[in-house]
Structure formats: structure tokens, C-alpha cells
Amino acid sequence: METLYLIAGVLVLILCIIDFTWTTLWIDGGAGPVTKHLSSSIWRFMRLVTRKQSKQLSLAGPLVLSATLLMWIGLLWIGWALTFAGLEQSISPSNGTDPISWYDRFYFAGYLIFTLGNGDFSPMEGTAQIISVIATATGMLFITFGVTYLISILSAVTMKRSLAVSIHGLGESAEEIARSAWNGEDFHDLNLLLASFSENLGSLAAQHAAYPVLHYYHAISNTTALPTAITVLDESLSIINFAVPEKHHPNQLLLKETRSSVDQYLTTLNPAFFKPAEQVPSLPDFHSLRGAGIPLIPEKEYTSAYKKIETRRKKLLGGLEADGRPWPTDLN
Structure with missing residues (x-):
């Protein structure tokens, strides 16, 4: 029986270390297998019980993060308790000669990994002493990396909200942004903004790839919701790129770089979190754009161009649906 305990303990520790390292240190790996399953399960449960109510759904991100940290601690604790049971x-005991119980083993493993110092028990001389040092080392490393992981995620969440507010400041729909950016001659006023948006989007895409839990941080207000902001921004750039004559475009390199950053963001979306929508979103209101004096190419040409980006627009809609939000439409 002791051998089984030892094998079980080692397997639990290996699973914990792999999942922890995969999630926190492997930048391109996304979430570890256990973390991925736990996160998607909590998200589906929250969407079911909250019925996509933004205020309640906003708890999903903190719950996913807290549950992940507790899961790692629990696996580490159980793994070391089983390991000591197998040795x-x-x-x-420091005092007395009472037999070691399971409570004693969990207590001993706990104060080792939480580095609480000397307790009522001590390791026997030999292998147990070396293993106790290793257990303390894993506890210190997990706590240090766990705190760093937590701070990085909260910082990224703040950056997400800030970028969303900046984009929504230009307009609540793609058509509104296009009308606001039109200066009567061209869209060159967008150049500085596109440079800033592209840089921030690139950073956020990298953070989403490194910290998949970011997908589950749902904003209460639509103004701070990044999925909506990215959809509005990308749709406005599609209007300019595919429906407006090229001579009126903003800087072509900035336009291409910003759309590439959106592509990178969509690529990071976890398949367990989102899937492209089945239907294609409706076309922008080009009539309102003409009414604002924005020159457009012939309808047949931009309609044909929009057919080529249907997959991209389905991804944008899928990201909105996963976040429980509708496709942004022009209200003017």
C-alpha cells in the first residue's frame, strides 16, 4: 500500500508541476491541460447560471483565476502528503510516540510547502530529509511564481479595459468611427491613433497567448469590453480599406499593421472559449457613410471585397457571442 501511495503522490506532483509550468512559464503553450479544463468548465457554468448578465458574468474571471491557484496548491499539497505516506x-513527532495519522501527514506537508518553519513533526534522517527540502523548494517557487502570475494578469486586465475605452471614445460603431475620422479629404487623422492601437493590440495579443485566463475576464460595461472594441475598430478599418478609394486611406503600413494585430488577437482565442459564428454579420450601413460625404467605390466592388473577409468577420462575431455581447450596430 505504501508503494501505491508513493506512486500516486509522484504522479500528482508531476501533473501539478507540468500544468503549473505549462501555464505560467510556457509563453506559447497557453493553459495547461488541467487549467484549460477547469477554466472552460467554470466559464460554461457561469454563463449558464448568470444567463449572460454582465454584472454576474464579470465574476467569472476572478473565479477562474482563484480556482486555478487553489487547484495548484491543492495538487501540490496532496501530492507531497501522499509521497510522505509512501515513504x-x-x-x-517532535514529542511523544503516537503513530502518524493522515492528518499529521497533511499537516507536515502543508507547513513544508508554505514554509512555516519547524512544526510538531520532523523528517526522519536520510531520504525523507532531502525530500522535505525539495518540498519546501517547490512551495517557495510555486508561491513566488503564483504571485507574479496574479500581478501580470491583473495588469493585463487593466490594459484591456484602457484600450477598450480609448477605441470606444472614437465611436460605438464602425460607421461612427469612420464618420468621425473623415476630415473632409481623407482619413490621415487616424495615423497616430492606429500606431498606438497597433502597439497596444500586439501587446495584448501576446498577453492573451501567455495568460489564457484573460479571455474569461468579462467587463460589466460595454465601454470597457475589449471584444466589442476590437470588432468596432476592425470593422471601421474594413470600411476604409475595402469601400473607400485608396487615395483617401490612412498610412498603408499602419493600416496593415493594425489589422495584423487584430488577426494575432483572434488567433490567441482559446478554442475552448470561442468558436467562429455560423452566420455572417450584416454589412455596414454604407448609406449613412455616403450621407456623411465619405467617397465610396462602386457597391459591386466593396460587396465582393466583403465576401473575402467573411471568415474574419465570423471570428469577430464568435468572440462577441462567447463574451455574451451583440454585434455593434450604428444607431445614427
């Missing part, structure tokens, strides 16, 4: 006479 014959590995623990001795």
Missing part, C-alpha cells in the same frame, strides 16, 4: 517511517 516508510518518513515522519517522526
Whole structure:
């Protein structure tokens, strides 16, 4: 039986270390297998019980993050407790001669990984002493990396909200942004904004790839919702790129770079979190754009161009649906 405990403990520790390292240190790996399953399960449960109510759904991100940290701690704790249970006479009480119980093993493993110092028990001389040092080292590393992981995620969430507010400041729909950016001659006023948006989007895309839990941080207000902001921004750039004559475009390199940053963001979306929508979103209101004096190419040409980006627009809509939000429409 002790051998089974030892094998079970080692397997639990290996699973914990792999999942923890995969999630926190492997930048391109996304979430570890256990973390991915736990996160998607909590998200589906929250969407079901909250019925996509933004205020309640906004708790999903903190719940996913808290549950992930607790899961790692629990696996580490259980793994070391089983390991010590599998080592014959590995623990001795500081006082008395009572037999070691399961409570004693969990207590001993707990104060080792939480580095609480000396407790009522000590490791027996030999292998148990070395394993105790290793257990303390894993506890210190997990706590240090866990705190760093937590701070990085909260910082990225703040950046998400800030970028969303900046984009929504230009307009609540693609048509509104296009009308606001039109200066009567061209869209060159967008150049500085596109440079800023592209840089921030690139950073956020990298953070989403490194910290998949960011997908589950749902904003209460639509103004701070990044999925809506990215959809509005990308749709406005599609209007300019595919429906407006090229001579009126903003800087072509900035336009291409910003759309590439949106592509990178969509690529990072976890398949467990989102899937492209089945239907294609409706076309922008080009009539309102003509009414604002924005020159457009012939309808047949931009309609044909929009057919080529249907997959992209389905991804944008899928991201909105996963976040429980509608496709942004022009209200003017």
C-alpha cells in the first residue's frame, strides 16, 4: 500500500508541476491541460447560471483565476502528503510516540510547502530529509511564481479595459468611427491613433497567448469590453480599406499593421472559449457613410471585397457571442 501511495503522490506532483509550468512559464503553450479544463468548465457554468448578465458574468474571471491557484496548491499539497505516506517511517513527532495519522501527514506537508518553519513533526534522517527540502523548494517557487502570475494578469486586465475605452471614445460603431475620422479629404487623422492601437493590440495579443485566463475576464460595461472594441475598430478599418478609394486611406503600413494585430488577437482565442459564428454579420450601413460625404467605390466592388473577409468577420462575431455581447450596430 505504501508503494501505491508513493506512486500516486509522484504522479500528482508531476501533473501539478507540468500544468503549473505549462501555464505560467510556457509563453506559447497557453493553459495547461488541467487549467484549460477547469477554466472552460467554470466559464460554461457561469454563463449558464448568470444567463449572460454582465454584472454576474464579470465574476467569472476572478473565479477562474482563484480556482486555478487553489487547484495548484491543492495538487501540490496532496501530492507531497501522499509521497510522505509512501515513504516508510518518513515522519517522526517532535514529542511523544503516537503513530502518524493522515492528518499529521497533511499537516507536515502543508507547513513544508508554505514554509512555516519547524512544526510538531520532523523528517526522519536520510531520504525523507532531502525530500522535505525539495518540498519546501517547490512551495517557495510555486508561491513566488503564483504571485507574479496574479500581478501580470491583473495588469493585463487593466490594459484591456484602457484600450477598450480609448477605441470606444472614437465611436460605438464602425460607421461612427469612420464618420468621425473623415476630415473632409481623407482619413490621415487616424495615423497616430492606429500606431498606438497597433502597439497596444500586439501587446495584448501576446498577453492573451501567455495568460489564457484573460479571455474569461468579462467587463460589466460595454465601454470597457475589449471584444466589442476590437470588432468596432476592425470593422471601421474594413470600411476604409475595402469601400473607400485608396487615395483617401490612412498610412498603408499602419493600416496593415493594425489589422495584423487584430488577426494575432483572434488567433490567441482559446478554442475552448470561442468558436467562429455560423452566420455572417450584416454589412455596414454604407448609406449613412455616403450621407456623411465619405467617397465610396462602386457597391459591386466593396460587396465582393466583403465576401473575402467573411471568415474574419465570423471570428469577430464568435468572440462577441462567447463574451455574451451583440454585434455593434450604428444607431445614427
